[in-house]
Amino acid sequence: MKKRSVTLSIAAVIVVVVLLFLFVKGLFLKKEYDGTVTKVFDGDTIMVKLNDNSEVCVRIWGIDAPETGKNGKKGQPYSQNITRYVENLCLNKKVVIKRKDISYGRIVGEVILPDKKNLGQEVLKRGGAWWYSYYCSDPVYAQLEQEARKSHSGIWSDPNIVPPWVFRHKESLEREGKL
DSSP states (O other): HHHHHHHHHHHHHHHHHHHHHHHHHHHHHHHHHEEEEEEEEEEEEEEEEEEEEEOOOEEETTTTTOOOTTOOOOOOOTTHHHHHHHHHHHHTSEEEEEEEEEETTTEEEEEEEETSSSSHHHHTTTTOOOTTTTTTTHHHHHHHHHHHHTOOOGGGOOOTOOHHHHHHHHHHHTTTTTT
């Protein structure tokens, strides 16, 4: 009797592990998601409630926007302006996310707005972000950044603007007491 109980317990664990694996595999294999934007964290990160009622954090692919202030620290110039711009474009609206990657527990993807425009490209046009060339080789993104630079739009109106990856590195050095 006891041996049968142990065998059933092991079988139950195996079934649960297999089901969990299939669920996780399905989530990570899925390439496209539909949902509603419920929060805008900053110019390149949003929260989306998917049609199945789960919520996912989405890093907008191809751009890197100025960092917002966190933990009482001051953010970068233009970060609040571009966050408001992204809110105006997508907050409480239906979007399609075309997944490119998963990084730091977030989906990294193109966000397609209800009017079929690409959110990352709209932010670049506005001069609200850098083209993140390390992760995105799409020439459209490069062109949009160049056009925003030429017209001195948004961040490009400031000749001393610091890219967010430099800002983040400086912050981490300060936290470690190296600056």
